[in-house]
Amino acid sequence: MAVLWLVLLVGLSTLNLGVFIWAAIHHFLTAEIPSALKHPVKLRFLHCVVLYVIALGKIFEKMKICSMPRFIQFFQDLIIIKKNHNLVVTNMCFGTISVRLFQPKAVSSELRRGIIFYHGGGALCGSLDSYHNLCSFLAQQTDSVVLSVGYRKLPDHSHPCITKDCLNASIYFMKNLMTYGVDPSRVVACGESIGGGAVALVIQALLSFPSLPRIRAQVLITPVMQAVNFRLPSHQQNQNVPFLTNDILMIAVCKYMDIDFSWKDALLNGTYMPLDSWKKYSKWLSSDNIPRRFKSKSLLPEFSGPFNETAYLEIKHILDTEVSPLLVEDKIIAQLPQAFLVTCENDPLRDDALLYKKRLEDQGVPVTWYHVEDGFHGCIFLFDTHLFSFPCSIKIAKAVSSYIKGI
Known part of the structure; x- marks a missing residue:
């Protein structure tokens, strides 16, 4: 033996x-x-x-x-959670959705600001625990009540589970703001990566609930805003930059959207896209909308190769507005709240946020943009890990808290 x-x-x-x-x-x-x-x-x-x-x-x-x-x-889940003695942290469930509430212990004479936070992780990872320290930091630095949403994810749950869980948890929270000591006029929706995309999808969906308090501001940190065009300048320039390489991005997209991995190349090259569809969406998703300074001279065409109808039939569900919030009509964009967008220069998703920025500005929505030249995708996840933290991680966390304090 x-x-x-x-x-x-x-x-x-x-x-x-x-x-x-x-x-x-x-x-x-x-x-x-x-x-x-x-x-x-x-x-x-x-x-x-x-x-x-x-x-x-x-x-x-x-x-x-x-x-x-x-x-x-x-x-x-091996990450170490730091206890903050200035906060009361409560684990709860809104139905089947796990949430974590962060409340400052100090007595306040008035209702506090509320932050609804959706974590990142591409549906492969990310959890209440792995983003605990960031939520704790935001709650203390901004003197806010923070609700972190632990939506269901892979391998047991795929699209559209993340959006539904984030929306349902947000609706429940918005209906009970006074219970948690939150000012209904100062609620911020905040998210990172796929959680940033969830912010956009949730606030669009909440427009159909006029009886609920309106979200005051949206904070999107290196968000995923579309799954249609993977040939944007940032995708081409940063396809092999850690941590979100093209390979990892495609694994996450295909698994969450239940797309067979054999269609990866059609998705990357855009050969699944009918010409009529691209004519419809190019006004919002074309690299022509990206500022010149973010483009290099060696960029490849956005779509290459003949149209693959079989690929289209397998992949067409990614053209849904519940997958790509950048595809909604102008009249919806015009109703959205002010935004704070964080982009990182070395992030394949950089241009998703830049496209969203242009759409918001074109419809008169106030936008504050914070760009980090030495940033990379997922860096904020490491902001409080000391040995493995990066200057860009701390800069983004401080910039987000500074913006929220002004709400």
Whole structure:
């Protein structure tokens, strides 16, 4: 028996070492670290860890031990939650939706501002725990009541679960603001990455609930705003920049939208898109709407190759406005609240926010834009991790809290 355990231990150790070596080699062969990024060694190490976890998750998935998303979530939940003695933190459920409420302990003579927060993670990861420290920071720095929404995600739940959970939790919260000591005229919807996209989708949906208090402001941090055009300048320029490389982005999109991974190239190249559809959406999604300074001379055409009708039939559900909030009509955009948009130069999703910025401004919606030259996708997730934090992480967290304090 001891020999069997020894063989098993050696086998597992060899597997882990082999996978990590593969991840490191893959990183150095494919990853691009722009010169503007600070602490490149730290970033390289963290990206190798990400690739290692994803690769090991795929192996376990093929062995039918556990799914790849669940394996990633196991690792993310190892993060250390910091206790803030100035806040009361309460875990609750709104129906089947887990939420976490952060309330300042100090007595206030007036109702406080409210923040509804939707975390990131591309539906593969992200949780109440992994974004706990950020929500705690926002609650204390802005003296606000923060509701963090723990929506359901992969592997058990796919589209449109995130939007529905975020909307239902928000409606319940908005109906009971006085219970939580929140001023109905000062509620902010805030989200990062796919959570930023959820902000846009939720506030659009809330327009159909006139009896509820109106959202005062929307805060979108490096948001996912569309799943139609993956040939924007930022996608081409940053396709191999950690942490959101093209490979990881496509894994997240295909799994959440229940698209077979064999259609990845059609999705990336746009060959699934009928010409008539592109004529309709290009006025909002074309790279012509991106400021010149964000474009390089070596950009490829937005759509290449002949139209693939079979791909269209498999992928066409991504053209739904409940997937891509950038596709709604002008009359809806014009009704939205003021916005604070955070973009990172080295983020493949940078141009999603820039397209949204233009749409809002064209309809007269006030926009405050905060651009981080040394930022990369997901950096705010690391803002309070000390050893693994980056200057851009702290800058974004402070900029968001500063904006919200002005609401």
